[in-house]
Amino acid sequence: MKQLVKQSALRFAGLYTATIVVYSFCMFRADARVQSYQYLLLFGMFCVLWLITFLRALLDRFQWGLRQHYFLKRILFVPLYLAVTLFTLLNFGYPFENSPDDVLFITVIFALGFIFSLFPTLYAAKRQEKQFDRLLHNYQDHLPMDKK
Amino acid sequence: MKIQLKTDPQVPTDELHIHCKEITAEIRELAEKLQTQCIVGRGGNDDSVVVELSAVLYFESVEKKVFAYTASQVLETHYRLYELEEKCPPGSFYRISKTTLVNIGQIRLVRPEEGRRLKIQLRNGEWILISRLYAKAFKKQLKEGRR
Numbered sequence: 001m002k003q004l005v006k007q008s009a010l011r012f013a014g015l016y017t018a019t020i021v022v023y024s025f026c027m028f029r030a031d032a033r034v035q036s037y038q039y040l041l042l043f044g045m046f047c048v049l050w051l052i053t054f055l056r057a058l059l060d061r062f063q064w065g066l067r068q069h070y071f072l073k074r075i076l077f078v079p080l081y082l083a084v085t086l087f088t089l090l091n092f093g094y095p096f097e098n099s100p101d102d103v104l105f106i107t108v109i110f111a112l113g114f115i116f117s118l119f120p121t122l123y124a125a126k127r128q129e130k131q132f133d134r135l136l137h138n139y140q141d142h143l144p145m146d147k148k
Numbered sequence: 149m150k151i152q153l154k155t156d157p158q159v160p161t162d163e164l165h166i167h168c169k170e171i172t173a174e175i176r177e178l179a180e181k182l183q184t185q186c187i188v189g190r191g192g193n194d195d196s197v198v199v200e201l202s203a204v205l206y207f208e209s210v211e212k213k214v215f216a217y218t219a220s221q222v223l224e225t226h227y228r229l230y231e232l233e234e235k236c237p238p239g240s241f242y243r244i245s246k247t248t249l250v251n252i253g254q255i256r257l258v259r260p261e262e263g264r265r266l267k268i269q270l271r272n273g274e275w276i277l278i279s280r281l282y283a284k285a286f287k288k289q290l291k292e293g294r295r
Binding site: 069070143 | 287
């Protein structure tokens with residue numbers, strides 16, 4: 001559990017730092033000022049995203065979570081990521097304050113992209129499952145010990 | 149063949165002696181089977197229990213103690229995981245994490261999981277996750293077959 005918290009926290013700390021650096025650089029290039037609340041908002045967003053990721057990883061520690069197909073877990077969690085990001089961007093101010101429609105439009109594009117990417121993922125997963133069944137069956141047929 | 153079991157609280161470790169006139173093929177087979185296909189562990193009531201390796205679902209190391217899980221019981225063994233890896237017939241058990249050695253014969257299903265991980269379902273219905281670090285090698289092992 002400790003390792004789980006450490007790993008996901010480190011990842012999100014890295015992502016937060018990278019976002020701050022890139023955003024600050026872009027604002028500097030555009031000769032615009034970065035507001036302190038924007039850093040706070042981004043920090044809040046990454047904290048919530050980290051919490052969602054942590055819960056997602058925690059789910060795999062339970063038999064119930066492991067029983068579910070990862071496809072289902074993706075359907076449950078990806079909209080959460082999108083909603084948190086959308087909420088942050090809509091409250092971000094410059095450069096998104098004058099273009100909420102653009103933000104919504106990009107979010108819809110992301111949502112549609114996610115929905116359409118599910119089909120090939122599901123197809124690939126089914127194919128992989130069949131491959132694993134075949135490999136396992138072949139392997140077990142040649143085991144030195146009796147299967148009980 | 150006559151089988152006799154004796155208990156002696158003074159004996160430091162469990163020992164098994166086979167008294168025979170000569171070592172026949174049958175005796176040799178029995179000794180080999182006991183040596184390579186069975187494991188002695190301590191059950192819930194501190195009794196020594198002998199189980200066949202094929203009945204073990206997996207071995208797990210928890211706080212420097214190694215436990216063997218079968219469908220109906222949990223036994224504490226005096227082996228380390230690496231010793232068990234050497235003791236078990238080659239290809240029958242596979243290391244799926246730093247702390248777990250799974251019996252491939254007891255796997256019912258192998259399924260892909262997000263992040264290039266795998267999960268396996270054992271014959272008792274229990275699911276175990278294989279981390280990305282071990283998943284690739286496990287898949288390779290299944291593909292290449294028993295070595």
